[in-house]
Structures are given as C-alpha cells and as structure tokens.
Amino acid sequence: xxxxxxxxxxxETVVVDRRETLSGIVILGLYAPxxxxxxxxxxxxxxxxxxxxxxxxxxxxxxARDERISLMLAVVGVRTRELxxxxxxxKLDLLAPLGNGFDLEAxxxxxxLVAGGVGLASMLLPAQHLTASGRRAHLYYGASTxxxxxxxxxxxxxxxxxxxxxxxxxxxxxxFVTELLERDGRAHDVLAACGPSPMLRAxxxxxxxxxxxxxxxxxxxxxxxxxxxxxxxVAIDRSSPxxxxxxxxxxxxxxxxxxxxxxxYVYARICKEGPVFWSDELRW
Amino acid sequence: xxxxxxxxxxxxxxxxxxxVPTLMGSGCYGSGEEYAPFADLAEIGAVVLKSVTRLxxxxxxTPRLAVTPSGLLNAIGLQNPGIEHYLAHDxxxxxxxxxxxxxxxxxxxxxxxxxxxxxxxxxDEIHAIELNISCPNVGSEGETFACDANLAEAATKAxxxxxxxxxxxKLSPNVTDxxxxxxxxxxxxxxxxxxxxxxxxxxxxVDRREPRLGNAAGGLSGxxxxxxxxxxxxxxxxxVRIPIVGQGGIESARDALEFFLxxxxxxxxxxxxxxxxxxxxxxxSGLRTYLAQRGAGSLREIVGTANPGFxxxx
Ligand SMILES: Cc1cc2nc3c(=O)[nH]c(=O)nc-3n(C[C@H](O)[C@H](O)[C@H](O)COP(=O)(O)OP(=O)(O)OC[C@H]3O[C@@H](n4cnc5c(N)ncnc54)[C@H](O)[C@@H]3O)c2cc1C
Ligand SMILES: Cc1cc2nc3c(=O)[nH]c(=O)nc-3n(C[C@H](O)[C@H](O)[C@H](O)COP(=O)(O)O)c2cc1C
Ligand code: FES
Numbered sequence: 001x002x003x004x005x006x007x008x009x010x011x012e013t014v015v016v017d018r019r020e021t022l023s024g025i026v027i028l029g030l031y032a033p034x035x036x037x038x039x040x041x042x043x044x045x046x047x048x049x050x051x052x053x054x055x056x057x058x059x060x061x062x063x064a065r066d067e068r069i070s071l072m073l074a075v076v077g078v079r080t081r082e083l084x085x086x087x088x089x090x091k092l093d094l095l096a097p098l099g100n101g102f103d104l105e106a107x108x109x110x111x112x113l114v115a116g117g118v119g120l121a122s123m124l125l126p127a128q129h130l131t132a133s134g135r136r137a138h139l140y141y142g143a144s145t146x147x148x149x150x151x152x153x154x155x156x157x158x159x160x161x162x163x164x165x166x167x168x169x170x171x172x173x174x175x176f177v178t179e180l181l182e183r184d185g186r187a188h189d190v191l192a193a194c195g196p197s198p199m200l201r202a203x204x205x206x207x208x209x210x211x212x213x214x215x216x217x218x219x220x221x222x223x224x225x226x227x228x229x230x231x232x233x234v235a236i237d238r239s240s241p242x243x244x245x246x247x248x249x250x251x252x253x254x255x256x257x258x259x260x261x262x263x264x265y266v267y268a269r270i271c272k273e274g275p276v277f278w279s280d281e282l283r284w
Numbered sequence: 285x286x287x288x289x290x291x292x293x294x295x296x297x298x299x300x301x302x303x304v305p306t307l308m309g310s311g312c313y314g315s316g317e318e319y320a321p322f323a324d325l326a327e328i329g330a331v332v333l334k335s336v337t338r339l340x341x342x343x344x345x346t347p348r349l350a351v352t353p354s355g356l357l358n359a360i361g362l363q364n365p366g367i368e369h370y371l372a373h374d375x376x377x378x379x380x381x382x383x384x385x386x387x388x389x390x391x392x393x394x395x396x397x398x399x400x401x402x403x404x405x406x407x408d409e410i411h412a413i414e415l416n417i418s419c420p421n422v423g424s425e426g427e428t429f430a431c432d433a434n435l436a437e438a439a440t441k442a443x444x445x446x447x448x449x450x451x452x453x454k455l456s457p458n459v460t461d462x463x464x465x466x467x468x469x470x471x472x473x474x475x476x477x478x479x480x481x482x483x484x485x486x487x488x489x490v491d492r493r494e495p496r497l498g499n500a501a502g503g504l505s506g507x508x509x510x511x512x513x514x515x516x517x518x519x520x521x522x523x524v525r526i527p528i529v530g531q532g533g534i535e536s537a538r539d540a541l542e543f544f545l546x547x548x549x550x551x552x553x554x555x556x557x558x559x560x561x562x563x564x565x566x567x568x569s570g571l572r573t574y575l576a577q578r579g580a581g582s583l584r585e586i587v588g589t590a591n592p593g594f595x596x597x598x
Contacts (some may be wrong), residue, residue: 055558221349229315231349
C-alpha cells in the first residue's frame with residue numbers, strides 16, 4: 001500500500017452511543033471530531049485500556065462522520081471485554097489514526113468486499129468511498145451464525161449488494177464466505193478483504209486464480225501498534241515496496257526455514273507497513 | 285501553601301547525565317521516532333535503542349507476542365539489520381532526538397560484544413552503550429552471558445576495553461543469584477546496571493495444543509513481573525555501588541517509586557508504553573509531586589531509603 005501521510009495523536013474521546021447485538025457484538029459510538037476528520041478507510045486505532053495493566057487494543061474504525069466515529073467489538077478476551085463494558089459517558093483514549101489503509105485509487109469498477117465477523121468494521125469506510133466515487137461494489141459477508149451478522153443494512157443503503165454466509169447455515173450460504181465468493185464467479189477486478197487469516201489466505205488464493213490482486217487487511221497480536229516493537233510482523237517479498245530496508249540475510253539467520261528462502265522475504269510490521277498488504281506480496 | 289513542584293530529578297549513570305530519570309526500554313520504543321507523535325521526547329531521559337547484532341537477523345517466526353494476565357510474552361528474536369547497515373543507514377538520524385540516545389548491543393560471543401560496541405560507541409549520536417547480555421529469545425546462546433558469571437565478566441570487560449562511553453550492563457532475572465552476577469559485572473568495569481530484562485515464560489493455546497508463541501518460549505514483561513524486578517533491584521542494590529536502572533512493569537510514578545526506594549537511581553519503561561504512551565511523562569510528574577509533598581529537594585534523597593542493605597552509588 002502506498003504510505004499515508006497521517007498525523008496520529010492521542011485523542012481523548014467519549015462514548016456517546018452503545019449498541020449490543022444479540023450475539024454480543026458491541027458497537028461503541030464515540031465523540032472524536034479529529035479522528036472522524038482524519039481517518040482513511042482501513043486505518044485503525046489503539047484503545048488505551050481504561051484500567052491499565054495491558055497493552056492497548058487494536059480496533060478498526062468502523063464509521064466516521066459528523067464528529068463521531070464508531071468501533072465494533074467482538075469480545076474474545078479481557079481487553080475486549082473491558083472495552084465492551086464501557087457505557088455512554090465513559091472516556092476512552094485512542095491512538096489514531098494508525099496504519100496505511102486500503103489503496104482505493106488502485107481499485108477500478110465492480111469491487112468485491114469480503115468480510116468475516118467483525119472484520120466488517122474495516123469495510124464500511126471503503127464502501128462509502130467507492131460508492132461516492134461512482135464505483136460499484138458487492139459485499140461478501142460471513143459469520144459463525146445468523147445472529148452474528150450485523151449492520152448489513154448500512155451497506156444496502158449505499159446500494160451495495162450483500163451476499164451472506166454462515167458457518168452453521170442459519171442464514172444465507174451454508175459454509176465459508178470465501179466459498180460463496182468462489183461460487184459467485186463474478187469477474188471482480190480487485191478484491192479487498194478483512195477478517196481472520198485463514199479467510200484472508202483463501203481470498204488471496206482466489207485472487208491469484210482469477211489473475212487479480214487483493215488488498216488484505218491483516219490481524220496479528222499487537223503490542224505497541226506504532227512500529228516500535230517488531231512484534232506484529234508478517235513475511236513479505238523482499239522486493240515489495242512495503243518491505244523494510246534490510247540487508248540480505250546471512251548465516252546469522254536463526255533458522256525456521258532454509259537460508260535461501262530467508263533471503264527472498266523479510267518481516268514487515270503489520271501495524272506500520274500495513275495493516276493492508278497486497279495478497280501477491282505476502283509469503284505466509 | 286504552594287508546593288515546590290520542581291524537585292531535582294537529575295541522575296548520573298557514569299558520565300551519562302539525564303535531566304529526568306526515565307529511560308525507554310530497549311526493543312520497546314523503536315528509536316524514539318515511532319513514539320514522537322504521542323510523547324514529548326524532550327521530557328524523557330533517554331531512549332535505549334533496539335538491540336543490534338554483528339550480522340543481520342530476520343528474527344523469530346510468528347506469532348511473536350502473546351498477551352497474558354497483566355503481562356506480555358514476547359519472542360522477537362533480535363530482528364535487526366546488523367551493525368554495518370545500522371551504522372550506514374540508521375544511526376545518523378538519531379542525532380535529532382531531544383533526549384539522550386543509548387545504543388544496545390547484543391551478541392553470541394565475547395568478540396561480538398567487543399566488535400559491535402566498538403563500532404557503535406565511536407558514533408557521536410550514541411551517548412552510552414547498554415550491553416544486552418540477557419536476551420532470552422535467541423536460543424540458549426543469548427542469555428548464557430547473563431547467567432554465567434565468567435561470561436558476564438568477559439563480555440563486560442571486552443566492551444569496557446573498547447569504549448570510554450558510559451556502559452550499562454543489562455542483567456537477567458533468570459538466575460539463581462543476580463547479586464553475584466551484578467558484583468562481577470561491576471568489577472569488570474560497568475558504569476551502571478539495568479535490572480531486569482524479561483522473565484522466561486510460556487503460554488499454551490489449549491485449543492490448538494501448541495505454544496502461543498512461534499518460538500515456543502518467550503520473555504515476560506509488564507506489571508506481572510514487577511515484584512520480581514523490585515526484589516532483584518533490592519538485592520543488587522545491596523551488592524554494588526554503581527547506579528541501577530530499575531525496570532519491569534512500571535506504569536505509574538508509584539510503580540517507579542518502588543524501584544527508587546529499593547535502590548534504583550533511574551527507571552526504564554518498556555511495556556508501559558504499549559499500555560499508554562503517556563506513562564513516562566506521568567511518571568516524572570508524579571515523582572515531582574511525591575517529592576514535593578514530602579519536602580524532598582531531589583530524587584537522590586529517597587533512593588534506597590526502603591532498603592537497609594542499600595550500598596548506594598559511591
Ligand atoms: C489492525 C487490527 C484491527 C482490528 N480490528 C478489530 C475490530 O474492529 N474489532 C474487533 O473486535 N477486533 C479487532 N481486532 C482484534 C482485536 O485487537 C483483538 O481481538 C484484541 O486485541 C483481543 O484482546 P483481548 O485482551 O480481548 O484478547 P486476548 O486475551 O488478547 O486474546 C486474543 C485471542 O487469543 C485467544 N486466546 C487468549 N488466550 C488463549 C489461550 N490460553 N489459548 C488459546 N487462545 C487464547 C483469545 O480467545 C482470542 O481469540 C483488530 C486487530 C488488529 C491487529
Ligand atoms: C517486545 C519487547 C522487545 C524487547 N526487546 C529487547 C531488546 O532488543 N533488548 C533488550 O535489552 N531488551 C529488550 N526487551 C526488554 C525490555 O527492554 C525491558 O527490559 C523488559 O521488558 C522489562 O521492562 P517492562 O516491563 O517495562 O517492559 C524487550 C521487551 C519487549 C516487551
Ligand atoms: S505492534 Fe509493535 S511493531 Fe507492530
């Protein structure tokens with residue numbers, strides 16, 4: 001992705017709205033005028049834990065308009081639970097906006113947006129930008145079960161077609177969203193995707209078979225979220241514009257593959273060089 | 285009554301003089317640049333750079349991080365471009381930092397420590413050297429130096445021989461008697477000691493039935509290790525007279541004070557920055573308030589005062 005010239009900062013925000021779906025997904029609306037103005041599709045925020053003790057939590061910026069943004073939370077552990085429990089009026093400090101978002105300029109007409117679970121959080125802003133610039137898009141949206149599918153209407157309102165898949169078949173296609181994408185067989189120019197990594201790998205495979213490039217928003221455990229700790233890396237082609245400058249690997253390379261393959265890739269930081277990468281440049 | 289809110293927080297680590305006693309932990313703060321949008325670097329004492337080795341290293345396979353109760357497990361594996369590339373492309377830009385810059389050197393042999401220290405220490409952009417003889421994430425070799433008194437002594441002597449710049453040696457908590465190692469390292473010519481590096485640990489994914497880290501084992505940091513770190517400082521402070529840079533889970537001034545009262549002259553903040561980049565500034569302002577409220581004119585007055593065995597910088 002092209003590096004974005006953004007000016008991240010610590011923003012003190014306030015919860016102004018809280019929605020909880022039947023499946024326990026929580027959408028926090030925040031008063032955050034600066035972030036709303038600055039954020040680009042695919043960028044994320046690091047949420048400072050109100051109780052300290054743990055690293056901040058990476059969250060995609062779901063909506064951004066009228067001085068407000070929202071975050072979509074799936075509760076999977078202690079930090080996401082703490083954030084999901086915030087009520088209207090609570091303060092939440094965010095480091096934002098962070099990362100290089102999607103390269104929307106590179107997308108032509110008829111774009112497939114692929115989202116799994118709360119990966120949907122990173123799909124609405126690109127959808128809005130695409131439709132605003134007159135490009136068509138279609139959303140392929142997968143979740144574990146019908147109740148976990150949220151906010152499809154926000155996409156439908158934009159005039160975007162939505163196809164859903166559930167793991168248990170309680171709604172839409174019974175199976176993975178990537179299978180749905182494959183079966184649909186439409187000649188999408190470029191894919192953009194977001195969600196857990198097995199899904200992203202599958203999207204990358206489908207893109208390769210169709211001879212198109214996919215932009216994938218990756219997730220990994222973050223610590224700093226700002227490029228300081230090198231904890232969130234993914235292997236990418238040494239020749240990628242997103243590859244950090246790095247000399248050829250040497251005998252000091254400490255070995256989880258052979259030295260030859262080591263010389264072809266380097267580790268890039270998902271938080272800094274990403275979180276969006278071109279699927280054909282990933283070595284995972 | 286108006287409180288005196290500007291007690292003296294200055295500290296000297298050998299010839300390294302810092303206006304405020306906060307160092308940003310190696311590997312946790314990049315080169316400072318990464319945190320500049322979120323923290324005023326002029327208000328921190330020093331940034332300790334990511335450890336650099338003689339040859340480039342790709343680092344460990346992923347995942348490299350796991351969040352654990354009040355802590356963080358990491359196994360980065362010293363990903364770095366190697367000293368030659370570092371000198372040619374990275375070091376020059378450190379000159380613009382408004383705080384002190386401490387280079388961190390890691391190695392796999394005594395000769396590595398001597399070579400990298402010498403190459404790095406001659407650069408004006410680098411104000412002091414920290415010897416990382418305690419990295420737990422690079423197989424057995426990396427930490428051997430901090431766990432064996434003879435090797436710790438040899439690495440320290442080798443680095444001491446090639447530079448007159450302030451030399452901080454970073455000790456491992458993963459030893460039976462950290463005070464004994466500290467004494468040997470002091471004797472070998474260290475100007476200060478960093479206490480402690482991460483504590484070895486592991487987390488297992490019970491669904492996948494495999495360790496959560498790609499490297500299996502990792503180093504634990506954050507509030508979970510603070511009591512271990514405070515005790516290590518306490519013990520080391522009763523064994524050496526050189527200043528100690530206390531670290532392990534500091535997120536507030538009160539956390540930092542535990543280290544100062546145990547005998548540390550300065551503190552380092554690593555993982556705390558991941559929680560909130562404002563931690564270092566909160567620590568200094570909280571220290572000022574604490575000292576002012578107790579009528580202390582300087583931080584020095586309270587260092588080691590909870591520790592009857594404290595020897596104190598000579
Ligand atoms: C760029 C980016 C954007 C993101 N956007 C969003 C978003 O918009 N919305 C959202 O909800 N999430 C998002 N995430 C993911 C979110 O950051 C993580 O879910 C969150 O950090 C988890 O924190 P936690 O403390 O709640 O869970 P953790 O305790 O850190 O656990 C994380 C995962 O590990 C598993 N785990 C923990 N311990 C164990 C164990 N012992 N054995 C097996 N598994 C274990 C948990 O079940 C969970 O799946 C994003 C991540 C990134 C990197
Ligand atoms: C992600 C990460 C990377 C680290 N890398 C290094 C390193 O390269 N060299 C080093 O001497 N210490 C390294 N450390 C150790 C820290 O500098 C610090 O000593 C330790 O984490 C304890 O302090 P803390 O709890 O404040 O983080 C690293 C720690 C973390 C969490
Ligand atoms: S999370 Fe620290 S470099 Fe990405």
